[in-house]
Amino acid sequence: MSSESSAQEPPARPAALWGFVDAVFAAPLDGLDELGSTILLFARAMTWLVRPPFRLAQLLTAIEFIGAGSMFICGLVGAFTGMAFTVSTIVGFRQFSAEGMVGGVVALALARELAPVLAAVVVTARAGSTMASELGNMRVTEQIDAITTMGVSPIQYLVLPRILATTLVLPLLALAFGIAGMAGAYLVAVVWQAIDPGIFFDKMRQFLQWSDIRMLYVKATVFGLVVSTICCKKGFFASGGARGVGEATAKAVVSSIVAIFAADYLVTTVMTDL
Structure with a gap:
C-alpha cells in the first residue's frame, strides 16, 4: 500500500504548479477581459450613433441629470480646492517673496490638472455610480431582457445616451x-492675504495659455468617455441580485477613478512638449 501511495504523490506537484500559475495570471487576464469587453461595449454603442431612431429624449434626460445635478457640487468642490491650493502655494512662494505669482500658478494647475481630473471624480461619484446601479437593477430585474424582447436595442436606448451626455457635459x-x-x-489671495489684484490677474494672464484651456477640454472629453463607458459596462452586465448590483457599482467607481488618472497621464504626455 505504501508503494502505491508513493506512486500517486508526484502528480500533486504539477497541480500545485498550475494553481500557482493560475493565481499569478488570473488578475492580469481578468483585467484584459474587462478591458476588452468595455471596448466592445463602447464600439457597439458608437455603431448606433448614426443609426435611427435617435433617442433624443433619453439624451436630454441624461444631460439634465449629469449636468444640472452635478453643477453645484463641482462648483463647491472647485471653490474649496482653489482655496486650499492657494493657501499651500502662498506658503511656499512666501519663502522667496514671490506671492504675486500665486494667481498664475493656481490658474495653470486648475486648467491642466485639477479641474478636469477632480470634476471627473465628482461626476463618477455622483452620476457614474447612479448609472451603474440603474443599469444593474434593470439587468437583475430583467427589464433589459424585456427591452430586447420588444425589438429595441438596450445599448442604443440605455447606454449610448449616457455616454454621449457625460462626454458633452463633463467639459462644461x-x-x-x-x-x-x-x-x-x-478670495484667499486678494481678500484675505491682501495680494494686489492687478498682479493676481496679470500673472494669471501671463501663465495661462489657450493650449492649457484646450488641454482642459480634451481631458474632460476623454474622461467623460472613459467614466461613462466603464460605469455603463459594469451595470449592464451585473448579476447576482441586489448584492451583485452593489458590487458592480463599487467596481464601477473604483475602476473609473483609476482609469481617470491613467488617462490623465496619457493625455498630458501626448499634449505636452517637454
Missing part, C-alpha cells in the same frame, strides 16, 4: 470647476 463641468476654483483663489 470642468470649466465651471476651474472658474469656481479661481474665485476661491481670489
Whole structure:
C-alpha cells in the first residue's frame, strides 16, 4: 500500500504548479477581459450613433441629470480646492517673496490638472455610480431582457445616451470647476492675504495659455468617455441580485477613478512638449 501511495504523490506537484500559475495570471487576464469587453461595449454603442431612431429624449434626460445635478457640487468642490491650493502655494512662494505669482500658478494647475481630473471624480461619484446601479437593477430585474424582447436595442436606448451626455457635459463641468476654483483663489489671495489684484490677474494672464484651456477640454472629453463607458459596462452586465448590483457599482467607481488618472497621464504626455 505504501508503494502505491508513493506512486500517486508526484502528480500533486504539477497541480500545485498550475494553481500557482493560475493565481499569478488570473488578475492580469481578468483585467484584459474587462478591458476588452468595455471596448466592445463602447464600439457597439458608437455603431448606433448614426443609426435611427435617435433617442433624443433619453439624451436630454441624461444631460439634465449629469449636468444640472452635478453643477453645484463641482462648483463647491472647485471653490474649496482653489482655496486650499492657494493657501499651500502662498506658503511656499512666501519663502522667496514671490506671492504675486500665486494667481498664475493656481490658474495653470486648475486648467491642466485639477479641474478636469477632480470634476471627473465628482461626476463618477455622483452620476457614474447612479448609472451603474440603474443599469444593474434593470439587468437583475430583467427589464433589459424585456427591452430586447420588444425589438429595441438596450445599448442604443440605455447606454449610448449616457455616454454621449457625460462626454458633452463633463467639459462644461470642468470649466465651471476651474472658474469656481479661481474665485476661491481670489478670495484667499486678494481678500484675505491682501495680494494686489492687478498682479493676481496679470500673472494669471501671463501663465495661462489657450493650449492649457484646450488641454482642459480634451481631458474632460476623454474622461467623460472613459467614466461613462466603464460605469455603463459594469451595470449592464451585473448579476447576482441586489448584492451583485452593489458590487458592480463599487467596481464601477473604483475602476473609473483609476482609469481617470491613467488617462490623465496619457493625455498630458501626448499634449505636452517637454
